[in-house]
Amino acid sequence: MARHAVRLLAFVLLLAPAAxxxxxxxxxxxxAQVRVxxxxxxxxxxxxxxxxxVPEIPPVDGxxxxxxxxxxxxxxxxxxxTQSVTYRFSVVAARPGAFTIGPVGVAVxxxxxxxxxxxxxxxxxxxPRPGQATAAGGDQLRLVLSxxxxxxxxxxxxxxxxxxxxGNVRVTDLQYPTISGDGVAIEKLPEQPQQQSERTAQGVFxxxxxxxxxxxxRSGMLTVGPASMHLGVLVRTRRDGFFGGFFGDTQRPMELHSEPFTLTVLPLPEAxxxxxxxxxxxxxxLDVKAAPLALGVGDPVTVTSTVRGIGNLESVTPPAIAGSDVLRVYPVQPSGQPTGGERAFEQVVIPQHAGTVSLPETRFSYFDPEARAYRTVSHPPIALAVREAAQPQGAPRILGATVRRPPAEQVGRDLVFIKDAPGTLVPIGAxxxxxxxxxxxxxxxxxxxLVAASIDRRRRRLTGDVRYARFTRAGRAARQAIAGARQKLRAGDHxxxxxxxxxxxxxxxxxxxxLPPGGVTADTVGDRLRQHGLAPGVVRDLEEFFATCEHARFAPTTDASADMEHTxxxxxxxxxxxxxxRRLARAVVAACLIVAVGTRVWAAPAAESANTIFFRANTLYAEEHYAEAAAQYEQLLAVGLESGNLYFNLGNAYFKAGDVGHAMLN
Structure with a gap:
């Protein structure tokens, strides 16, 4: 006890000078100098x-x-x-200039x-920083926007x-860069940028x-940038401890800024x-197609216009066919998003008269900035062979619908109009x-x-079932024994x-x-193998192998190296x-099971587009064939598509057909 008291007193005496x-x-x-x-x-x-x-740092403007x-x-x-404590801060300047920090006070x-x-x-x-080249390429870490x-x-x-x-720096914790700009629309930066090495006069970057x-x-002088990017720079520093100095890495946060650039934006010419x-x-x-080209009066035709090229396809206004006494037209609908430098649009038109009906020439005008001139591309007229409408067949019977048409209504009483466009069709119950x-x-x-259970079961069998373990490990044991025999061959011990x-x-x-160990010998190998049903060719090959080994053991030759390699x-x-x-048999069985379980037959969907079916239903509705219109709307639901506009039109078609129950459901 006295010894511990002496040690404690000595430690207190050591610390006393610090107090x-x-x-x-x-x-x-x-x-001492940084960039903004x-x-x-x-x-x-x-x-x-x-x-x-922790000391309070006086606020400094900027x-x-x-x-x-x-x-x-x-x-x-x-x-x-000696005792000390160091409080570390990160300081970022928002503008150029000289900033005085402090004096900093601490209460102790x-x-x-x-x-x-x-x-x-x-x-x-x-x-550039002091001591560095004035060119921007002299930096080891920089951001360039061009x-x-x-x-x-x-x-x-x-x-x-x-x-x-x-360059010759270590960076970590890179953040996604941002580009500022007023009066411009900037596409999202790619999530997987390109990486490469580039050799400059300052070294490899x-x-x-x-x-x-x-x-x-907008036109005029527009400033784009600067671009900004946050990252960390690893700096090798020396730290003092109880046992002398040692080196370690300190991460210094940094925000890089690029130089902005100026765009001169010219207005589009009026001439x-x-x-x-x-x-x-x-x-x-421009590419234009129509289908079908042969149809009856009142049947819809889907006109697909595809615009390909270089430019902002998101803002492209598609060409449209104007309506006339010969053609009833519906609004142009985009067909998906722009992909691969092209965008497609669909428009449904319905011929009103029999004979040869011509879809008018389709034109698309744009401004070519390389040629500094306007250009117009066109597609020639498309001829349709329109026959007289066939006699209307019995429409599909809708459960609950009445054949009797509702009594005529007074003009101005029916203020409910169906939707002209299907809206956004999405899979039902996505x-x-x-x-x-x-x-x-x-x-x-x-x-x-199941995999874990199978592995555990196999491990248990290998440790608890001697017969299974011997059977499973036989191949590996045989390969190891053959490798040992190869060593004896190299040693010359025939x-x-x-x-x-x-x-x-x-x-x-x-x-x-x-069989028990030693149960297969040169004398018994043939009988043993035939009893277990091995193929005659395999049995004959094994008999010859054992006979060769027996002959060489008891009647050796002077130089049989080639025969030994062959054996x-x-x-x-x-x-x-x-x-x-053995493995092939298992693989064949597994493959047969996979093929038997995985084989399925898929039915090819109809080639008719959803827009075509919707506009055909609208045409039937306008012709007061409400039951047929409802059947067409239901066809879209049957293929797994839905939208608010579709349900709205379907409900109105059911109501006009007299099926109030189904109308309320939709």
Whole structure:
């Protein structure tokens, strides 16, 4: 007990000088000069105390200060104890200039201590640091934003490249970059940018390239950028501890900014502007198809217009066929989203008279910024062979519908109009639980459990069932024994080689046929194998192999190296063939089961589009064939599509047909 008291007293005496040590405060900033948007490490070191509170940094206009955390140090040299705590901050300048931070004060044991102020110089983004080349390429870490060209036309799509150059520095925690700009629409940056190496006069850089496009929305001088990107830079620093100094990595947060660029946006010229120009800018082609080309009066024709080319396809206004006494037309509907540089549109038209009806020429006008002129592409008229309408057949009977048409209503009383367009047709009940993929994922835990149970069962059988373990491990044991025989061959021990080789194949067959060890010999091999139903060719080959081994063991020759190599390969081939035959049988059975279970026959859907069916139903409704119209609307539901407009029209068709119950359901 006295010994522990002496040790405690000695430790207190060691710490006693620290209690009366002088407290000093020192502020530092590293580096002393940064670019706008980059961060500097600001530290407040308090020597002589460890319990000092976090100092409050006086606010500085144009600076953002963020507390990072403390770092405590204690050193004992010749019984002298030194204590200190360093509070670290991250400082980011929002504008160029010289910023004075401090003086910073710290309260310790009722007394206040202050450190001298420090100065941080901030230069414009892209400006060189002292001691570096004035060219931007002299930096080891930079962000470059550049367009394909700087003079463009209004609504012209312009490729833009944003490149991150990483030189002889280590970076981590890269954030997704952003590009600012007023008066432009910028496409989303790709999630998987291109990466490549680039050699410059300053060395080899790793380049991360984000490629996108922008579209100017107004004419004049537009400023795009700067682009910004947050990341961390790993800096090797030295830290002092109890046992001397050591090196470690410190992550310094940094925000990179690119230089902005200026676009000169020219207005579209008035001279030569076609009357049907709707604002498309780029280079385009037009393809028009119609189906069917032979039909009856009142049947719908689907006209598909496809616009291909380079430009902003999202804002393309499609060409439309105008209505007339000969053609009844419906609004143009987009067919999906733009893919592969093209976009398709559908319009349903209905011929009103029999004979040869011509769909008029389709025109599409755009402005070509490369040629600095307007262009018009067209598709020639499409001829339709329209026959007289066939006698109407009995419409499909709708349950609950009455054949009697409702009494005529007074003009102005029916104010309910059906929808002209189907709206957005989506799969009925698009729920996850209706998907086969969803149920496939539900089966994954069961499949994992079955695999684990199978592995555990096999492991238990290998440890508890000697016969099964011997059967399963026979192939590996035979290959190892044959490898041992090969070593004896290289050593020149011919008798031991043939003995080991005959034993390897004999033990393999005994394990596979559940015979006792040594149960397969040269004298008994034929009878044993025939009793277990092996093929005659296999039995004959094995008999010859054992006879060769017996002859070589008891009647050796002077130089039989070639024969020994042949016998060795023959033994390995026998084992491989028997193992392959066993695995092949299992694979064939498994493949048959998979084919038997997985074979399904899919019926090909009808080639008629959903828009065509919808507009045919609208035509029947307009002709007061309400029951037939309802049957057409139901056909869309039957193929698994629905929309609010579809249900609205279906309900009205049922109501007009006299089926109030189904009308209320829809």
């Amino acid at each position: 009366g040590a002088e407290v000093t405060v020192r502020a530092t900033v590293d580096p 948007g980059e961060s500097a490490a600001f530290a407040v070191e308090v020597d002589g105390a460890q319990n000092a509170p 600076l953002t200060v963020r507390y990072v955390g403390p770092e405590t140090q204690v050193s004992i040299v010749n019984g002298h104890v 044991s009722g007394a206040r201590y202050e450190g001298a102020a420090v100065t941080l110089n901030a230069v414009a983004a892209g400006a 367009p394909a060209k700087t003079e463009v036309y209004l609504h012209e799509q312009v490729p833009v490249s944003l490149k991150l150059y990483v 790793q380049v991360v390239d984000f490629e996108t496009t922008l579209t100017p929305l 030569g502007r076609p009357a049907d120009f709707a604002g498309a800018v780029g280079r385009f082609e 729920r996850r639980y209706r998907s086969a993929l969803f149920w496939g994922f539900q089966a994954l835990p069961l499949a994992a459990w 008798a031991a080689f043939y003995d080991a080789l005959a034993r390897a194949v004999g033990d393999y067959l005994a394990a596979k046929l559940d 060795l390969e023959r033994a390995a081939g026998i084992v491989r063939a028997l193992e392959r035959a």
